[in-house]
Amino acid sequence: MKEYRHIFFDLDNTLWDFESNSRDMLLELFEKHDLQKLGIPSFEFFHEKYVERNIMMWEQYRHNKIDKETLRGKRFEFTFWDMGLDPELVPAGLSHDYSMAGPKRSKLFPHAKETLQYLSAKYKLHILSNGFEEVQHVKLQSSGIHHFFENIITSDKAGYKKPDLKIFEHALKAASAQLSEVIMIGDGLEVDIAGARDAGWDTVFFNPLKLQHEQKATYEINGLEELKKIL
Ligand SMILES: [Mg+2]
Structure with a gap:
């Protein structure tokens, strides 16, 4: 493991x-x-x-x-x-x-804050988003979770969009992380899961709607609180 x-x-x-x-x-x-x-x-x-x-x-x-x-x-x-x-x-x-x-607007998925609280004690947390730079910072601030994250990486600022391999390389460098140390959590089968997996990362597919799919993820969860059992 x-x-x-x-x-x-x-x-x-x-x-x-x-x-x-x-x-x-x-x-x-x-x-x-x-x-x-x-x-x-x-x-x-x-x-x-x-x-x-x-x-x-x-x-x-x-x-x-x-x-x-x-x-x-x-x-x-x-x-x-x-x-x-x-x-x-x-x-x-x-x-x-x-x-x-x-x-x-500030609505988060259930258990988001408590899960981030738990994870932040054990790991360094980062955002890797295809959203707009200025917009994503506002969302993080207004929902009260900005302080959990060491790096907030947006494709808008990085110049590459997920699933481009280059944005995953950029993220590793920004966090000074090794491939063996990283895991990506996201709801996008193509951009988050296939993208990170192709870059050699482990992945968690967040699947609250329990969609059927063919992608391979290291883990799959239906609620954020399940992260506590994995990580
Ligand atoms: Mg998403």
Whole structure:
């Protein structure tokens, strides 16, 4: 068995409950900007279309087909287009409100804090995220877990995105860690698990929805509290 010294966590949908935080934020903005008046039948419809478009644009961003500004600035325009509405109807300030206030949401997955508390006594903890540099720091601060992490590595700042081998090499160097000492915990089968495994790291697949899959991870958990049994 390997002697782990460094634990790298993905952030979105691993510690920070992205889906729930994003939904709450969108509901608040749906009401604030009175989007129903513009011809959107319901919040559920808006939310479904936004999520579809956001996932699509993040994939395009990950494959370097669009840049950060396009992703952040145009996702509501495209969502309006997808709903059959004129993109010019997107209220001024909607995108800005979402980008500014969204990361201040603080919902974490159950047992996140106590598990980090436990792990931080035994290991050095780090974040390895494909998110935006300034945004991820805000999420960590507002959810009260920033202080647990020695290094916060974002692809945005590193210049490479998971699953690129180079970002895992970059992370090892930043933490002054050896391959035999590291383990990656994340919810992304391709970016976190296959990416880290291909770089020679051990992995923990965080699978709260108990999805069926074919990827090989060193460990698999359905809740963060299970990390205490492994590490
Ligand atoms: Mg994730």
